[in-house]
Amino acid sequence: MTPSVPSSARIRIGSAPDSWGVWFPDDPQQVPWQRFLDEVAEAGYAWIELGPYGYLPTDPARLADETRDRGLTVSAGTVFTGLHHGPDVWDRTWAHVADIAALTRAMGAEHLVVIPSFWRDDKTGEVLEDRTLTPAQWRDLTAQTERLGREVRERFGLRIVVHPHADTHIDTEENVNRFLDATDPDLVSLCLDTGHYAYCGGDSVKLIETYGERIGYLHLKQVDPEILAAVVADEVPFGPAVARGVMCEPPGGVPALEPVLDAARALDVDLFAIVEQDMYPCPPDKPLPVARRTREFLRSCGRPGSPL
Template structure:
């Protein structure tokens, strides 16, 4: 991280970065799952950890009635930064109607909560629970054209109808994962419509360098997810071709600052972009014991404060 001048304080060094957390950091991957903590406990504990911003997580985990959710978040001092949608847009125009039915409900709630971003996660090519291969891990040229064109269409519709910006999330076991695929996607999409949610953990999982991406494609970075991977476990799961879900169960995503990438240089590079950015902590831990997330969240928030965030 760049050194601070004598006049600067650590607290002001990352003044454009807004730190938050998400249900993911409490082991929440699904709208309803007996292995997950109740949504009330998540809201209580994320507030107790010192965060002020949260994401909606899987649609239906938090209350979907805006009045209820506003009341529950406000009394805990929390504000929503984004909603999340899952898409399979490489499959072409024939999936548009089903995609929009999924997106529109989440976009409406995101808008009602005063947030401005919609995180778009591409479809997995293998099942994140069973590891079953669902389709080829590489896209054909036609599928790439579908992916980019339909993503631009989604961005336009979401902006026009709900006033939201989409940020596409490169993700392990999807077709937007490695540096090669991320840069191919960015180069083929309209920068005025499509931005990136850079997840530092997923990008490292797939071999990418987050600082390099920020420095190279800074104008396309619209949102951050802060996450680290355990390099030893990562080497094992990559060598054994372990699917992402079981890899998480093995602990491939770890508590900062014990993993990679180092978050201080990432945050410093993001601050240099001179734009307001959300940086949402997401430590994948599904499934996890109910008492595990809170201490980790508290330590992580303290660590990020030590970085100036």
């Protein structure tokens, strides 16, 4: 039976530089930032993330002008952290976070997406550290993440949303549950990325239904199950897996996004749902048609009284 969907639930759909093949602040294989802003607006999105810090202009006044001229609003910034390494990395982490948080706040956004560091290099596959955390590292990860949530809220008025990610220590259902159970809901929410969670064997609908109060933000993407099976069998790192096409255009993969969005609506909270179509590197003319089709598909997932 389909659950009753509260009419007050609001899902705000956006996109991100990632959907244009942007992974780095500066890379000759990526489209210029002006083209990204032009095309994301042309594709029908009103919300965007900042992407890698330095890709979009970092001067708040200029970025505000550029986004406003295109009818765009920023939903979140993104930071990368290695907080399981303990207090010794705090100062370095905060130096990375502070500038991004300041720009995010200046743009009127309220969320900071926190991505854990990779245990293996996402390009070369070089193993950087053990893929399994020790109990002490888990304690450092949870305590330091709570500290980050507190500091970001107090200094910038932002809420952190931690992003489970392939090839990190917060990835599988077991590790995500362990992380959520060990952190303060008042300080730490989750950015559920449907593609990454499926990549790591998780069920997004089950996670939303089990930890609904922790879901603070969504990233929408799908994986190709056949490519994923080969990637897992061959132990392919995440970057080369993306180059193989493991993240595919909706609705051609898993998980089905309609049930995910229905479960999210049933939480009766406002949520951002940001499309992240991982496809680095990609031809410069590929992203816009994909983004248009994805936006139309997501509109078809809406319900009367709660359009997407």
